[in-house]
Amino acid sequence: MKNYSEQTALPDMETFTSEFLAQSQLTDELVVVGTARYKKTLAFIKYALLLDAIDEGWLYEQQGWMFNQLHRYREAVEAFDRARRLGYANDGWLYKQKSYALNKLERNEEALEAGERARKLGYVNEE
Template structure:
């Protein structure tokens, strides 16, 4: 299962308001920031306990949240768990892993992960 086939946690409408808090200013949604990421990590933690959603996808999302919070070592651990759970052919995962490795100044590994993302067909959305 690839990342592109999954729904982002921020798109889930069934979450309580405190987990999806956003506000609109001049018609533009404003991102809440670190507090939002921390709450999403809490959601992921409980979702993993419930075994209700694909664990590999949850770990992939957890890794992304850790990257957003600049918790790169934890991000790498989450990405490795996602890989072990069947996301080893997900280019997005390797792009995010590359980002974390780069921030940790593990340049050679970051380059390898980026190359793996490219080989898997990941195209940056930027």
């Protein structure tokens, strides 16, 4: 954990709140309710990363999943890689989600490798 002098300055609460509310404005609730929720969650994850209060690896793993839900696959892969480097290298779910994002990016060989890694780690698809 960073000491106080090394911590990233936190955004002013008014700015954070206005950015957060701007992301949650909906025009067609039936189409974007899920999207709005994912975007809100991403805003909270971003803020939690600034606070350095929760396991960063877990936050990046969740961020990757949110990016997958928003079809932002490149960002998802980056988030999963960060989570892996922060201690989640043996998480089958992470590799399954990363495989999904890589598949969507048509990076088929990498997707197969990630899927195989998930299987070897004992990940069982819940569906």
